[in-house]
Amino acid sequence: MTQVAALLVLGLGGLAPVAHAAPPGAADTAAAMHAGPAAKNTCLDCHRQLDDPRLSGPTKHFPEDIHATHGLGCVGCHGGNPNDPEMTAMDPDKGFKGAPARKDIAEMCASCHANAEYMKRYNPQPYIFSMAEFRTSVHCKKIAEGDLKVATCTNCHGVHGILPPRDPRSPVYHANVPFTCAKCHNAEYMKGRTVPTNQLALWRESVHGVALLVKGDMSAPACNNCHGNHGAVPPKTRDISVVCGNCHGREGELFAKSKVAETLEFEGKRGCVTCHSNHGIRPPTDAMVGTTGEGVCGRCHAAGSPGERAAAVIIPRFHGFKASLARADSLIGVADRLGMETASGREQLKQANDALVGLRAAIHSFSLPAIETAMAEGEGLAGKAEGEAREALRDWRNRRLGLALSLVVIAALIVLLVARIRQAEHPTA
Amino acid sequence: MERRRFLTWLTRIAGTALGGFVLYPVARYLVPPAIPEAATRRVIAAKKNELAPGSFKTFPFGAQPGILVRAGDGRYRAFTAVCTHLGCTVQYKADERLIWCACHNGRYDLDGRNVSGPPPRPLEPFVVHEEGDDIIVEKAGTS
Amino acid sequence: MRGRLKEWLSDRLGLESLQHLAEKKDIPVHRHTFWYYWGGMTLFLFGIQVATGILLLLYYRASADEAYESVRFIMTKVSFGWLIRSIHSWSANLMIGAAMVHMFSTFLMKAYRSPREVTWLSGMVLLGLALAFGFSGYLLPWNQLAFFATKVGTDITGAVPVVGNFMLRFLRGGEHISGGTLTRFFGFHVAILPALATAILGIHLYLVQRHGMSVPPSVEDAGGPSRRMKFVPHFVLRDMVGWLAALGLLALLSALFPWELGIKADPYASAPAGIKPEWYFGWMFQTLRMLPSHILGIEGELVGILGIGLGATVWLLAPFLDDPRGRGQRARLMTALGAVAIVYVVGFTLLVYRGAKP
Numbered sequence: 018m019t020q021v022a023a024l025l026v027l028g029l030g031g032l033a034p035v036a037h038a039a040p041p042g043a044a045d046t047a048a049a050m051h052a053g054p055a056a057k058n059t060c061l062d063c064h065r066q067l068d069d070p071r072l073s074g075p076t077k078h079f080p081e082d083i084h085a086t087h088g089l090g091c092v093g094c095h096g097g098n099p100n101d102p103e104m105t106a107m108d109p110d111k112g113f114k115g116a117p118a119r120k121d122i123a124e125m126c127a128s129c130h131a132n133a134e135y136m137k138r139y140n141p142q143p144y145i146f147s148m149a150e151f152r153t154s155v156h157c158k159k160i161a162e163g164d165l166k167v168a169t170c171t172n173c174h175g176v177h178g179i180l181p182p183r184d185p186r187s188p189v190y191h192a193n194v195p196f197t198c199a200k201c202h203n204a205e206y207m208k209g210r211t212v213p214t215n216q217l218a219l220w221r222e223s224v225h226g227v228a229l230l231v232k233g234d235m236s237a238p239a240c241n242n243c244h245g246n247h248g249a250v251p252p253k254t255r256d257i258s259v260v261c262g263n264c265h266g267r268e269g270e271l272f273a274k275s276k277v278a279e280t281l282e283f284e285g286k287r288g289c290v291t292c293h294s295n296h297g298i299r300p301p302t303d304a305m306v307g308t309t310g311e312g313v314c315g316r317c318h319a320a321g322s323p324g325e326r327a328a329a330v331i332i333p334r335f336h337g338f339k340a341s342l343a344r345a346d347s348l349i350g351v352a353d354r355l356g357m358e359t360a361s362g363r364e365q366l367k368q369a370n371d372a373l374v375g376l377r378a379a380i381h382s383f384s385l386p387a388i389e390t391a392m393a394e395g396e397g398l399a400g401k402a403e404g405e406a407r408e409a410l411r412d413w414r415n416r417r418l419g420l421a422l423s424l425v426v427i428a429a430l431i432v433l434l435v436a437r438i439r440q441a442e443h444p445t446a
Numbered sequence: 447m448e449r450r451r452f453l454t455w456l457t458r459i460a461g462t463a464l465g466g467f468v469l470y471p472v473a474r475y476l477v478p479p480a481i482p483e484a485a486t487r488r489v490i491a492a493k494k495n496e497l498a499p500g501s502f503k504t505f506p507f508g509a510q511p512g513i514l515v516r517a518g519d520g521r522y523r524a525f526t527a528v529c530t531h532l533g534c535t536v537q538y539k540a541d542e543r544l545i546w547c548a549c550h551n552g553r554y555d556l557d558g559r560n561v562s563g564p565p566p567r568p569l570e571p572f573v574v575h576e577e578g579d580d581i582i583v584e585k586a587g588t589s
Numbered sequence: 590m591r592g593r594l595k596e597w598l599s600d601r602l603g604l605e606s607l608q609h610l611a612e613k614k615d616i617p618v619h620r621h622t623f624w625y626y627w628g629g630m631t632l633f634l635f636g637i638q639v640a641t642g643i644l645l646l647l648y649y650r651a652s653a654d655e656a657y658e659s660v661r662f663i664m665t666k667v668s669f670g671w672l673i674r675s676i677h678s679w680s681a682n683l684m685i686g687a688a689m690v691h692m693f694s695t696f697l698m699k700a701y702r703s704p705r706e707v708t709w710l711s712g713m714v715l716l717g718l719a720l721a722f723g724f725s726g727y728l729l730p731w732n733q734l735a736f737f738a739t740k741v742g743t744d745i746t747g748a749v750p751v752v753g754n755f756m757l758r759f760l761r762g763g764e765h766i767s768g769g770t771l772t773r774f775f776g777f778h779v780a781i782l783p784a785l786a787t788a789i790l791g792i793h794l795y796l797v798q799r800h801g802m803s804v805p806p807s808v809e810d811a812g813g814p815s816r817r818m819k820f821v822p823h824f825v826l827r828d829m830v831g832w833l834a835a836l837g838l839l840a841l842l843s844a845l846f847p848w849e850l851g852i853k854a855d856p857y858a859s860a861p862a863g864i865k866p867e868w869y870f871g872w873m874f875q876t877l878r879m880l881p882s883h884i885l886g887i888e889g890e891l892v893g894i895l896g897i898g899l900g901a902t903v904w905l906l907a908p909f910l911d912d913p914r915g916r917g918q919r920a921r922l923m924t925a926l927g928a929v930a931i932v933y934v935v936g937f938t939l940l941v942y943r944g945a946k947p
Binding site: 356358360361416417419420423424427428430431434435437438441442 | 664671672818823827830840841846849
């Protein structure tokens with residue numbers, strides 16, 4: 018016992034300078050950190066050989082674990098003595114903590130990850146976990162209440178083979194996040210709860226899901242981009258619509274200043290989500306502008322209301338503009354097929370299409386003057402594109418006319434020459 | 447005799463007409479067109495004092511739009527205006543001194559580097575010269 | 590006034606003797622006189638090529654970076670550029686067609702008999718030059734079809750024994766088709782070939798004037814041509830009818846079927862499907878395509894090249910292989926050979942397009 022005590026004293030004494038910097042509980046972790054990746058790890062050596070998969074399982078992927086590669090062995094989280102090959106390594110008096118209770122996992126991870134000075138040793142620009150932020154989340158709140166069927170650090174990040182988020186094998190790699198969330202957020206797991214469980218199914222078919230999973234566009238949002246990482250704020254707490262504007266800047270800006278946004282907020286209704294939905298967002302169509310059929314305005318604006326009357330002004334003009342674009346495009350196509358060169362017409366058309374994109378954004382201002390300005394600009398450009406196409410067709414017609422005339426002259430000349438030949442060979446007079 | 451002279455006269459008219467049909471296109475062809483050469487490597491993007499410092503202009507360059515920015519220091523910079531994310535046409539935000547794409551909020555700095563948002567690659571830069579009254583934009587690289 | 594000017598020029602340029610020659614020249618009139626017009630037709634179309642080619646030179650740029658764009662510029666921005674360029678491309682094809690008609694008709698009429706052997710040889714050289722003009726000119730727009738057709742064509746050149754590899758590198762300006770190839774082909778097309786063509790054409794035309802028009806053996810046997818028509822004005826007027834018709838055809842083709850711009854050449858893209866050379870190389874291409882990969886242990890392509898080479902040599906030496914008087918069994922054999930050659934060339938040219946979509 019005295020030996021053990023002496024060892025402890027020596028050990029702790031030797032750690033004194035480190036103990037200053039580290040908060041209590043991190044002392045032995047820090048010791049394990051100093052050990053380095055090549056240090057002895059008897060836990061691994063022994064557990065690897067055990068038959069019970071619950072005991073040997075953790076050893077399989079641990080060498081790849083980001084903590085292992087940075088020199089933090091088993092004892093970094095579990096405590097104990099990595100140099101002792103016997104069962105005595107797991108002596109609680111030597112600091113062995115065993116597997117932490119579920120409700121304590123977050124605090125345990127936070128003991129290092131929330132410590133800026135500590136994390137900076139491994140990365141001058143670290144992500145500093147915020148326990149305060151995590152406490153705002155439903156996940157944390159429920160665990161604190163005793164509901165353990167709820168996510169904590171290890172459910173999303175893994176436990177004994179944790180890979181950094183930039184590694185495509187990590188469950189928190191951008192494209193993997195929705196499936197990680199869906200491990201719990203599905204009908205079976207959520208049985209007995211009142212939360213919706215169709216999010217993954219809706220999102221996968223949505224424009225964002227298709228962009229990320231099918232087109233590989235890494236800028237498309239997964240669950241965490243809108244809901245937050247560790248905050249995981251439940252959708253009802255605050256309107257998620259404020260998030261949309263982070264990427265859809267122009268639309269967000271215009272909408273925020275609009276009367277519609279003001280009214281929706283006043284009435285406690287959701288912003289962008291009201292028209293565009295949240296998980297199952299489809300690519301927006303021009304038919305959405307309207308009060309009937311696919312039009313979303315009709316969800317709130319009854320026929321005869323000022324809103325409906327404003328829409329009634331915009332819609333025909335909008336379709337007229339699009340018709341002008343379609344006309345220009347088809348005329349350019351005709352000119353192309355006739356063999357005319359149409360590059361400059363296509364440039365005009367591209368500009369006109371850019372104006373269409375601008376107009377679709379301008380709709381979100383729900384301000385008739387702004388929309389009309391954007392519309393006029395677009396109409397001008399579409400008109401120019403159409404003009405170029407018509408000129409190409411006019412040129413084509415002129416060519417044919419020139420050809421016909423020249424052929425007439427040539428034919429006449431041939432006839433005259435033949436007459437001349439005849440005369441030269443059979444003079445009549 | 448009458449007929450012969452008539453035929454000769456008619457032949458001369460037709461011959462002259464044919465001559466016209468041949469020489470008119472050739473004469474028109476010889477006159478250089480408004481733009482003296484194909485505008486794919488080199489365009490006149492703007493006139494000297496057309497852009498105030500802190501403003502920009504999109505101009506056609508080959509089949510694609512280009513953007514000419516006159517930064518606050520008066521210097522000109524030119525890039526392709528096709529955003530490297532999904533191809534929308536970019537613009538310049540003077541208050542942020544950044545090139546911005548309205549479609550998904552991508553941003554590029556005045557060296558064309560993609561600094562924020564979805565764009566995966568920088569904007570291709572062009573070379574800008576001032577020649578007399580004109581601001582010339584040329585494709586960078588080999589001549 | 591006009592008479593005085595003529596007199597002044599005549600005194601200084603000796604126009605009188607030229608006029609005398611022109612007045613003296615006459616053309617035999619018989620069943621086959623129609624074929625006499627085709628040499629002049631070829632010359633007329635060559636003249637069109639020179640004129641339109643010079644006009645194109647004012648705007649065309651012969652570098653890989655700018656060739657395609659300059660042709661596009663001509664087609665879209667230059668007034669009537671589309672017309673000049675389309676005429677140049679169509680007339681090239683018509684000219685080679687006319688040259689082949691001229692060659693086959695002179696062969697069947699045995700116009701190569703003594704003393705016209707050198708006329709025949711110079712004519713064959715001119716045909717070779719015309720094909721070289723076509724091959725070099727085809728690359729100049731620097732589009733995908735041209736690029737890969739040139740690649741295939743020069744690859745086949747490389748298969749010729751002994752000199753093949755050197756010829757390939759000479760033509761391409763290196764191992765591969767590059768901007769260097771374009772510059773070189775441009776040099777061939779606008780300088781070297783025109784110089785050679787002018788010289789050989791001069792010889793060819795001089796010899797035709799010197800020896801006059803040859804009369805086919807069958808007409809000779811029937812007692813000679815019934816009459817002769819004066820070159821000026823009768824034959825010339827008839828020539829002009831033909832030339833006007835050709836001009837009209839060119840106008841029609843250029844206005845209704847303007848020559849395509851294509852897609853800019855990209856050496857790193859895969860070759861477009863259905864790559865084939867221009868039609869006038871079609872029969873050679875089809876022959877090589879149809880040969881099996883090996884014949885009696887020798888590579889099929891090589892056999893093809895040697896076979897075509899042998900055939901061309903026999904054709905070239907026709908004046909010396911045929912009976913000098915153009916009659917008898919040897920003569921009949923040569924005529925049969927000519928007929929077979931025509932059927933073979935026409936047939937195989939058509940075969941290239943069998944099954945090909947328009």
